[in-house]
Amino acid sequence: MFFNISPLDVVAIMLLAVIIFGPDKLPKLIQDASRMIRKLREFSDSAKEDIRKELGPEFKDFEFEDLNPKTFVRKNLLDNDSLGLKDIRSSFDLKDEVAAVREAVQEGGRTVRTAGGPASAAAANGADPLRKSEPLRPGERPPFDADAT
Structure with a gap:
């Protein structure tokens, strides 16, 4: 006040x-x-x-306070769920998808796949691109893709 x-x-x-x-x-x-x-x-x-x-x-x-856009949205859209906005909001919950990607990356080991590298060629042949490939030899640098960085 x-x-x-x-x-x-x-x-x-x-x-x-x-x-x-x-x-x-x-x-x-x-x-x-x-x-x-x-x-x-x-x-x-x-x-x-x-x-x-x-x-x-x-x-x-x-109420004149309802003319404030934030108050209008909160009162008419968020409190009243006649449009099914809670279902839409819950469909954007990406926790499960992020966990699945994290597990796939962790299973992939230390190898790095590039966009035009062996993983994309294997995917074009129908092989699983997330399949664990051979690990890098000690001292070997992972492939570098200038377009991806």
């Missing part, structure tokens, strides 16, 4: 106001500020009521 103003900041602002306006003018200034805030609230409430009245009876429970 007060933009994270600490009690020490409030005391500092009060002391600054007393120093700037003086102790004799400060009560009148506070009354004027509170009167202005009250008038602004009344003006805002009457404007909201006029807009609701002009929109008609079907919008009598209309």
Whole structure:
């Protein structure tokens, strides 16, 4: 509400106001500020009521906070699941697919397959591209594919 103003900041602002306006003018200034805030609230409430009245009876429970796009989406799409969005969201759960790929990579050992290397040629011949191929010899570097990096 007060933009994270600490009690020490409030005391500092009060002391600054007393120093700037003086102790004799400060009560009148506070009354004027509170009167202005009250008038602004009344003006805002009457404007909201006029807009609701002009929109008609079907919008009598209309809230202006709903005009915020985030609030609108949360209220109309995420809370109300008439469109089946929870099923769509759950279909994007990739944990099982990622686990299967991780296991396949771990079973592949230390070999690295490139896009045009022996694995793609074996796949074209109908062989399993994830089949474990021969491990690299000590000191041998894995194949390097400039297009893939």
